[in-house]
Amino acid sequence: MKKLIMTFSLLLVLSIVTACSGGSSSTDGEAKGKDSITLKLAHTGSDSHQYQIGAKEFADLVEQKSEGTMKVEVHGNSTLGNEAEAIEQVMDGTIEMTVVAADSSLANTVPEMNLFGLPYVFEDREHVYSKLDGESGAKLLGLLDDKNMKGLGFWEVGFRHLTNNKKEVNVPSDLKGMKIRVQPAPVWEAHMKALGANATPVSFSELYSALDQGLVDGQENPLASIYSMKFYEVQNYISLTGHNYTPAVVIMSNKAWNGLNEEQQKVVEEAVAEAATYQRDFLTKQDEEIISELQEKGVVFTEPDRAAFKEATIDVKKALENQVPSDLIEEMSAK
Template sequence: MYKKISCMGGLLGLTFALTLGTAHAQDYNLKLGHTGAPNHHFETISTQYADLVSERTNGHVKITTYPSDSLGKQTELVEGTMIGTNDMVLTSDAVLSNMVPEVGVINLPFLFRDSEHVRHVLDGKIGEELAERVKAQGAVVIGWWENGFRHVTNDKQPITRPDDLKGMKIRVPEGPVFVETFKALGANPTPIPFSELYSALQLGVVDGQENPPAHILTQKFYEVQDYVSRTGHIYLSSPVLINRTLFESMPAEYQQILLDTGREMAAKHTQLVLAQEDEQWREIAAMGMEIDDVDKGPFVEATRPVIDKYRQVFGDDLIDRIQSTP
């Protein structure tokens, strides 16, 4: 009898061990969509992230990237990631702010001094607090990746002062801070999905748009725009989200790898973007666009009421903490 019990115990132990091993070795095949073109840095950094995650999980977590909104439009993907119909998305904080309003603080005009300031804020306590707000809506922030400071293009005239924007129809992302900012500058802000922007410019639905140089180049906006002004008026981050339920169903080891690698790639993404921008501006000029640098002072002054208004929304403390971060 003793031998039978001992044998049975051994079999149960072996079965339990095999079950645990099988659970841990489960494969996860995830889809990550983004709006960048195949030659945009979004695809470069997403692919690098996918490769590192696969390597660090011994191939058990595989991420397939889908550029150019081929998996769906940004708003659809963000909402899908929150409710579980989509795995992952590399999006913009402007789109995310429609579901998590607090994230819109990142887009306040002239809030950040430079890219180093951005990294200190988003990779620190404030970034963690904003990520908790996102988590409450059903998604985990894998990392605050890079998009960059934005600049205005148009097909009408050079823009060197706020008055040059008066009455001009400018496409903005689907985020309320962008609308308020361009109203303050005297423009007529028009939210249009990014995937529809080129045709909107081509057909004259809007006169101009605002984006970092990578999008101006890879989306070929130079074909339908003549002027670009380096205003650097708003910074846009690119949070990477994963569905919370999916994330929490994974082994803790895989969760940590996704988070640690995401944080690592955030800093790398910023450096990648900064390294590319000088060459991108040269290419934009070579494509025939007139590039104008501006005195930012009048633009800062014109948009100051936007920050004052949003102090009532986000609170003095949060805005002051961002501005005072070294």
């Protein structure tokens, strides 16, 4: 009988030890889970848009650099809202990150970003990158600090070109009376007015439909956007004006940023910078391929008189006198 009791007691002790061991394993798993972080990044582009190209590379780099302890969920196609809504959500900490055009809705929060709505500030990509990746770009990103956001860097949207479904555009007068979709910022209205066109604000996510239904005659965007959003399906003419360069600003909420430790912050910063290099190289090569493919599809390309466009829009900067300091414009345009 005593032997039976001892056996039972031994089994009971073993079961308790096993249970405790199982509890420890669960706790370790929970602790590991707490150390892992998932960041949501929202954007409005399609699955092949410039935003997505940068975001996917960024997500891959974050996971690699953090050895799997950090992940990025990319939510494109405006699934979490348009750019204005995404910015609001980042500001209040609802989502951790977004990437948006500098001179679109972001300019309503940080007026100095309207700088990128000014025509012919930059001559070429090398000129752009020297400014964005230097002290000038750092100053602009720093302006987001007071808006409860952290500016992490600049990816690329690209040099912008005009498209329409009516006729070839070679000089500014060819645009007279056309309804051209613009971003929701005053500088774009001034820009189109200077060219004799009627500025018509339309959300980027609704632009294809607006072009298809004839609500607007044309729009202006980089070749990569025209291609990825399939605007060429409803636009017959592309005029390579190269009138503006639009950077994509990568933003994180201060709440999310401050919730990272120094090592995690370093991972994010390095991944943003490396994704920028990758995306820029990818898009530079893609431009020539897009022109060739769209010409085969019947799209008509024109090389406009850029000097005439530059002259016609020289006074657009007056629309920004109360928003963008003149010395900032001079600093960014100087080579």
